[in-house]
Amino acid sequence: MPLDFYLNVAAGGLLTGLVYGLAALGLSVIFGVVRIVNFAHGELMVIGMYAAVLAAGSLGIDPLLAAPVVAALLFAVGYGLQRGLINRFIDRPDHMQFILLVGVAMVIVNGLLIAFGPDSQSAQVPYAFDAIEIGPLLLDTTKVYAGVGALAVAALLFLFFRLSLTGKAIRACSDNQLGARVVGLNVERLYALTFGLGAATAGIAGCLMTLLVDVRPQLAPEYTLLSFIIVIVGGLGSMGGALLGGVLIGISEAMAGFLILPSMKSMFSYGLLILVLLLRPQGLLGKRP
Amino acid sequence: MMLTIEGLDLLYGDAQALDDVSLDVPEGAVTAIIGANGAGKTSLIRTVSGILRPARGSIRFEGREIAGLPSHTVCDLGIGQVAEGRQVFPTMTVRENLEMGAVIPRARERAKANLERMLVLFPRLGERLRQAAGTLSGGEQQMLAIGRCLMGEPRVILFDEPSLGLAPAVVQELFRIIKRLRDEGMTIVLVEQNVAASLHLAATAHVLEQGRIVLSGTGPELLDNPKVQEAYLGL
Ligand SMILES: Nc1ncnc2c1ncn2[C@@H]1O[C@H](COP(=O)(O)OP(=O)(O)OP(=O)(O)O)[C@@H](O)[C@H]1O
Ligand SMILES: [Mg+2]
Numbered sequence: 001m002p003l004d005f006y007l008n009v010a011a012g013g014l015l016t017g018l019v020y021g022l023a024a025l026g027l028s029v030i031f032g033v034v035r036i037v038n039f040a041h042g043e044l045m046v047i048g049m050y051a052a053v054l055a056a057g058s059l060g061i062d063p064l065l066a067a068p069v070v071a072a073l074l075f076a077v078g079y080g081l082q083r084g085l086i087n088r089f090i091d092r093p094d095h096m097q098f099i100l101l102v103g104v105a106m107v108i109v110n111g112l113l114i115a116f117g118p119d120s121q122s123a124q125v126p127y128a129f130d131a132i133e134i135g136p137l138l139l140d141t142t143k144v145y146a147g148v149g150a151l152a153v154a155a156l157l158f159l160f161f162r163l164s165l166t167g168k169a170i171r172a173c174s175d176n177q178l179g180a181r182v183v184g185l186n187v188e189r190l191y192a193l194t195f196g197l198g199a200a201t202a203g204i205a206g207c208l209m210t211l212l213v214d215v216r217p218q219l220a221p222e223y224t225l226l227s228f229i230i231v232i233v234g235g236l237g238s239m240g241g242a243l244l245g246g247v248l249i250g251i252s253e254a255m256a257g258f259l260i261l262p263s264m265k266s267m268f269s270y271g272l273l274i275l276v277l278l279l280r281p282q283g284l285l286g287k288r289p
Numbered sequence: 290m291m292l293t294i295e296g297l298d299l300l301y302g303d304a305q306a307l308d309d310v311s312l313d314v315p316e317g318a319v320t321a322i323i324g325a326n327g328a329g330k331t332s333l334i335r336t337v338s339g340i341l342r343p344a345r346g347s348i349r350f351e352g353r354e355i356a357g358l359p360s361h362t363v364c365d366l367g368i369g370q371v372a373e374g375r376q377v378f379p380t381m382t383v384r385e386n387l388e389m390g391a392v393i394p395r396a397r398e399r400a401k402a403n404l405e406r407m408l409v410l411f412p413r414l415g416e417r418l419r420q421a422a423g424t425l426s427g428g429e430q431q432m433l434a435i436g437r438c439l440m441g442e443p444r445v446i447l448f449d450e451p452s453l454g455l456a457p458a459v460v461q462e463l464f465r466i467i468k469r470l471r472d473e474g475m476t477i478v479l480v481e482q483n484v485a486a487s488l489h490l491a492a493t494a495h496v497l498e499q500g501r502i503v504l505s506g507t508g509p510e511l512l513d514n515p516k517v518q519e520a521y522l523g524l
Contacts, residue, residue, distance in 0.1 A: 165392060172378045172389045179376035181340050183437060184364025184393040 004136045009258045010251050011137050015147030017250015019208045021243035022150040023223060024230035025157065026201030032237040033174040033194040036086055039101035042223030043108035044074055044199045048206025049215040050116060056123035056210070063123050064145060067207040071200040078199025082192040090191070105224065112217035120214035142211040149208050154243055157201065161239075170194050174237075229273045235286020244284055248272060290349075291316040291445050291476045292337070292368075297346035297356075299329075299336050299500075306332040307343070308500040313493070314445065319467070319477045321487040321508065323521055324497035330480040331373050333497070334449045337478075338370050339363035351444070365393040369443025373450050373480075375434040379423025383414050386422045386433055390440030400440065407436040428459035435466065445476040452483050464490070484521040488512045496521075 027041045038044075051070045052063040081104065089097050130141040161167040173180040173190050180187050213219075226249070234245025249269045256268040276283060292314035299307035306329045314320045324330050335341040337348055339360035348356040355363055364370070378386050387407055391400035408415035411432045417425065422433055431451055438446055448467065452460040464486050471477055471490065481487035488494055491508035496517065504514065511517045 165388070168381070168385055168388065169392055171381060172385075175378040175380050176376055178340070178372065179378055180389075181360045182338070182364075182370050182372045182376050183389050184361045184441060185389070186359070186361040 006255075008137055008139070009254050011139055012143055013251035013254025014247050015139065015143040015250070016212055016254065017247035018147040018150040018154075018243065019205055019212065019246070020226060020230055020250055021234075021246020022154055022208070023202050023205035024227040024234065024246050025154055025239060025242040026198040026205065027227045028231045028234075028237065028239065028242045029157070029201070030195055030198035031231070033170055034082070034086070034090075034191045036090075036097055036195075037101065038195075038198065039098065039224060040105035040108055041198075041202055041227050042225070043105045043112075043220040044078065045202040045206040045209070045223050045227075046112060046215060046217065046220040047077070047108065048074055048203030049210050049219070050112065050121075051203070052207040052210045053121050053123045053215055056125070057121075062125055063207045063210045064149060067149070067204045070203045070207050074203030075196040075200040077196075079192045079196035081199070082195035083188070086195065087188050087191060105220070109217050109220050112220070116217065118216060118218065120216045122214040123210040125211065146208040146211045150205065151243075153201065153204050154239070157197070158239055160197075166190075166193065226269065229269055232283055233273055233276045235283025237287070238283065238285040241283055241285030248284075290314065291351060292478075293347075293349040294337070295347045295349075297333075297336060297348065298344045299332050299341060300344045306500050307336065310346070310497075310500070310502055312495050312502060312505065314476060314478055315492060316476050317471070317474045318492035319471050319479050319487070319490045319508075321491035321494035321511075322478065322480045322497055323484050323487070323494065323511075323517075325520075327499075328497040329500040330497055331449055332500070334370065334372075334447045334478070334480060337363075338368055338447060361393070364441065365395050367395065367442070367444035368447065369438040369441050369445065370447045371431075371434050371438050371449065371451055373453070375427075375430045377422040377425075377430050377433050377437070380421055382419050383422055383425070383433060384418040386437055387414070387440050390437035391442075393441050396440060396442040399442070403440050403442065407439060410439070411436050428455050428462070431455060431459070431463060432466075443475075445478065446470070447478045447480075449480045450482055451479075452481060452486075460486075484517070485512070488517075 023045050027038055030036060030038045048070050051073060052066045055061040055066040056063060089100055127141045131138050132141050132144050161171055169185050170190050172185060173187055177187060230245035230249055231242055233248060234241030249272065252268040252272055253265040257265040290313045295311045297307050297310040310333060322330055336343050339358050343356050346356060347354060350366060350368060378389060387404055388400060391397055391403060413429060414433055414436055422430060425433060452463055467477065468490055479487050488508045488511050494506060494508050494511045495502050496504040
């Protein structure tokens with residue numbers, strides 16, 4: 001088979017991986033700041049997917065255009081969840097937080113099942129079968145839009161944390177919670193903002209994902225797990241690491257699905273995870289503890 | 290009185306860390322709090338600043354009751370803190386650390402001007418604006434913690450063992466800074482292991498033992514007190 005073929009598959013995996021990476025970025029930001037493992041992350045992402053599918057189906061709105069609205073919606077969900085529920089568990093032991101978030105995840109998945117049933121649904125876009133030629137590559141237009149969109153949102157998030165006062169205040173909470181209280185930051189509010197941002201990021205990733213796959217409620221736990229794997233591979237707390245981890249998982253899935261068997265693709269993600277845990281426990285871009 | 294504390298109790302679960310603490314903090318002077326390890330000094334500072342909630346008692350700041358208010362509200366009223374262990378933001382730059390001191394609404398608009406002021410006050414921070422705070426020396430971190438606190442334009446500053454772990458020359462510099470702040474009219478609560486130096490600066494002083502105030506007086510009175518001399522001055 002010609003080299004171009006492999007390149008095409010790898011590039012497609014890379015673009016999909018950027019969307020995975022964006023979702024994982026949301027998880028990483030929430031964990032890095034609030035120190036809560038969001039077991040409902042894939043669920044929030046799938047809520048975003050359904051919102052995009054509904055917007056496309058009933059109003060004919062492109063998922064890319066729906067993304068900002070979906071982001072606002074999920075921001076509100078995340079903010080409310082943190083303010084109303086999770087903030088009360090901040091000082092509780094880890095296993096209680098764990099169960100709380102697992103419970104939230106269950107409620108969401110089952111809610112989605114009741115609302116939409118177990119079958120797949122998809123968002124129709126007019127460019128679903130178009131392709132874009134870049135040098136030797138011939139890429140699905142949907143994948144290019146999704147990947148570039150994910151990269152753009154990740155860049156915005158990065159700039160927000162570097163340049164805005166609120167972004168810096170969130171980093172301060174993550175760096176030193178007591179220090180944040182000492183300078184009079186409203187830690188609970190910043191935590192809620194962070195959870196909102198993480199949820200919004202998951203929601204946008206969900207919108208972009210509807211360009212690539214059909215949605216069904218049972219995707220939610222799969223995406224939660226996938227986001228975990230990516231965050232651990234990339235390195236906890238590293239924004240670049242989440243994107244890199246997403247890209248690596250995306251490429252390895254695509255290559256495995258293409259070279260071996262589509263059903264083998266998640267085996268490779270886990271293989272990569274185990275390899276990283278063995279050789280570089282802090283993750284590819286993570287700092288040594 | 291700038292601050293009036295009355296009948297303050299603080300509990301950690303069943304353990305009582307503050308027991309009926311009452312004291313006054315006069316405006317424009319240093320109020321020293323001395324006490325052995327575990328006496329409850331940090332607990333007192335954190336209760337006044339709203340980081341911990343008292344079980345009982347009253348804290349009035351310029352006549353207003355603040356006991357039980359959250360720390361961000363208390364801080365915005367003008368109660369600044371230089372916390373035990375400095376509590377800088379280690380991965381953030383010196384400039385970002387200083388900026389964080391002025392996020393509270395009372396000081397946000399003048400953040401730029403105050404940053405310039407801090408660089409004059411602490412030239413060594415100015416040379417390291419882009420350096421991560423975690424890579425500063427202990428003394429530099431303490432200066433940063435003080436600068437960060439001043440960025441919030443506090444009316445009163447609560448210092449919790451600022452000289453801990455610093456080299457003697459740096460400790461001297463630190464006390465010079467505290468003295469200068471006092472001479473400029475700042476109200477200061479000073480918790481210190483360095484008892485002699487802090488009693489020399491203090492208008493009034495209180496001795497805390499096992500969460501209770503067991504002795505109060507002017508700085509010179511406590512310096513001359515035989516019990517204080519024996520227990521805290523090693524004389
Ligand atoms: N989070 C906590 N949970 C339970 N007990 C605590 C907690 N923090 C402090 N204590 C206890 O409260 C008492 C007072 O502690 P505190 O830190 O206020 O003392 P301190 O005077 O500041 O001591 P040091 O000089 O060592 O800083 C101590 O007996 C301490 O063990
Ligand atoms: Mg202490």
